[in-house]
Amino acid sequence: MELEPRTFPPHPIRGVRAVYARQAGCPSDFAEITADFEPWEDGFAFEVAGNAVVKGCSWAEEVPGFHAAVAAGMGEELADQGTGTIVAVAVVLRGIRVHAVDSNDRSFRMAGRLAVRGALIRAYGPPPRPKHRRT
Template sequence: MEPQVVTFPPCPIRDVRARYFHQTSCPSDFAEVIVDFEPWEEGFAFEVANGATAEDHFRSELPGFRAALVEGIRQELAEKVTDVPLAVAVVLRHLRVHEVDSRDASFRMAGRVAVRVALDRLHGPPPRPKRRHPS
């Protein structure tokens, strides 16, 4: 019997909600997505689920936002998942756009956040620094 090769993700990670809000200056940022990370063939695949929903005011800009989301997911996976091969299909379930504050950079960052949330679900959040008590 051949040993089983471990890949990312080792199991489905569903309903990963990623939000990126930055409202302190102009331009502001807004992006919200829900994606699934599914075990798949070796490599990376992206698809939009049948029945996927979008809350938006700019239907014509959705393909650009999706492309930016994919770019952010790929970038973060390349940086964070280096110890095992990728075998993942990322499935977009929901996308929310703000009529003024959404832009490609917002969705690129939401893609990065989605990977971080998925990794936290697998491995737990990174350790937080311990609070020092005043002497």
């Protein structure tokens, strides 16, 4: 039995917060983002809100690269959804929080992926867990 593909997102999902923090030595990884997911035309559209908040960053030249990394991570995660999900989303980045030492493009790419996962859970609930087989 084949299931009907679902369209993501089925409704607006606002205020999705994702934090990627990994302590594995120095420097570590840190990124925090907040985004809204809106139903849109087929595909993935990304924009940074005109009033987007940037916390913890004193070097503004890095911020556009972090925004691009968020978009890349979101695009990767959405592409990984496969044929069971029709992507028709506009994502509006509302804010980021940066750590002066531990933030980097990789951290923000991972935060973008986590934000998509969080939005999917808010839209459809957690994914089914594999059943434990007794032997």
